[in-house]
Amino acid sequence: MSTYDVIIRNGHIVTEETIVQGDIGIKAGKIAVIVVGQSIETEAEGEINAKGLHVFPGLIDSHVHFNEPGRTEWEGLETGSKSLAAGGITTFIDMPLNSTPPTINRENLVLKKAASERKSMVNARFWGGLVPENINDLKDLFEDGVLGFKAFMSPSGITDFNHVDDVTIYKGMKEIARLGSLLAVHAESTVICEQLAQEKIAEGHTSARDFTASRPIISEIEAVRRIISYAEATGCKLHIVHASSRKVVEVINEAKHRGVDVTVETCPHYLSLTVKDLEEKGGLAKCCPPLRDESEVDDLWKAVANGEIDVIASDHSPAPPSMKEIKNGDYFKAWGGISGAQSTLNILLTEGHFKRGLPLQKIAELTGAKPAKLFGLFPNKGTIKAGSDADLAIVDLNKSFELKKEDLYYRHQQSPYVGKTFNGKVITTLVNGQVVFQNGEIIKEIEKTV
Ligand SMILES: NC(=O)NC(NC(N)=O)C(=O)[O-]
Ligand SMILES: [Zn+2]
Ligand SMILES: [Zn+2]
Secondary structure: OOOOOEEEEEEEEEOOOOEEEEEEEEEOOEEEEEEEOOOOOOOOOEEEEOOOOEEEEOEEEEEEOOOOOOOOOOOOHHHHHHHHHHOOEEEEEEOOOOOOOOOOOHHHHHHHHHHHHHHOOOEEEEOEEOOOOOHHHHHHHHHOOOOOEEEEOOOOOOOOOOOOOHHHHHHHHHHHHHHOOEEEEEOOOHHHHHHHHHHHHHOOOOOHHHHHHOOOHHHHHHHHHHHHHHHHHHOOEEEEOOOOOHHHHHHHHHHHHOOOOEEEEEOHHHHOOOHHHHHHHHHHHOOOOOOOOHHHHHHHHHHHHOOOOOEEOOOEOOOOHHHHOOEOOEOOOOOOOEOOHHHHHHHHHHHHHHHHOOOHHHHHHHHHHHHHHHOOOOOOOOOOOOOOEOOEEEEEEEEEEEOOHHHOOOOOOOOOOOOOEEEEEEEEEEEOOEEEEEOOEEOOOOOOOO
16 A cells, blocks of 8 residues: 555745745645655656646635535536536635525434535535524524525625514624634625615616615625624624625724734635726626726736635525516616626636736645634645545646636636636646546545535
8 A cells, every 4th residue: 555645746825925836745635745846766656747836725715615415406516516626726615605504503404414414526515504593593503514604784684584674683793702613694785785876767767877786895895894883892803795895894904903814815706807897798797785986906916915714615506597688678687696606716826926926835725824814724625734534636837818708617617707818727627635636627436525
């Protein structure tokens, strides 16, 4: 029996701290050894030549809606997790909503876990929901392993996942603080968004720009300020998801400096698409909060470079093509949610590294070490160290490609990124030491690891 099951030779090994060249020896799903500057002398059954390639920690996507069980005509664990494997993502944390039933109690979490065990190609973890009806279920969900809770401050678009009122926020955050867990929040103001939408619709103004104007940045800022004040009052750890603008990030920054335990996520679409894409691509580019303009994209990149963003996650939230269609020019009716999980690393490399000089270590940090630390997965996941799980993405930075519909593994082969040229291509993805994706092919025969 050889010492290692797999040896990855001669790659540039990227972590949140450094880039070194060397060999990685993998045994029983874990990184057994990293030899820098020279070779591992023995041979392994699985030899991977990574000369000229970069080995990243497998990405953690802490924000996906895979919609299973119950809404698999939108997406599913098999198709969703295959798309992640193809994109170098080795762990996801699935949102509690859009699946039916939603993950708001122990029984429903059991269903979600069972489906993932059967179908996911990558590591699966879960968010629990905080809704007005389930404060008494939070403890069970926490004991059964959810990594945190998610609440909406404005309507979620899903009838069985209600947004929280101020009393639910207050009581829920007290309970989550008591449990020692964390609350992730979709922060937009219901009052602002609903009223502005009503006015626009009544006036017959339903274009892409009307929709965007009905969900202005101030609506995020107001909601973020409010939820931060509850975090301060209750001591609950807070995570703001999908901030669309640096102006929102600034509010979070101020709170951080005051000592509030708050972190922030942004998403690849806010870093690469604008309201112009919404006009041109229609519903494919509709999401909430909406895409902003070019100057906001540039400012958000400055926030990334400056260390003001904690996590980058996809917020992959697809729906069937018919629900993404813009009918009669009405942008208010189409489903809000972007299909993008497969492209996260491609966008960060192309728009971040190649276009703006973002160091590769920073990409590894935002998609690996940071989310792993925040959600209790570090150092098993999110880095490359002896003893860590062998979750790895091997990338060729010299390869460019144009994303085609046929390349997508989603339930529906649609995404606003189709037609984009990306620099940097995922060649091989390993999950717990097993190759799950190689040279454009999903490797199906994997042992289940969840
Ligand atoms: N129900 C959803 O999946 N909503 C999602 N939709 C977006 N972001 O447009 C979200 O995360 O808010
Ligand atoms: Zn959201
Ligand atoms: Zn979401």
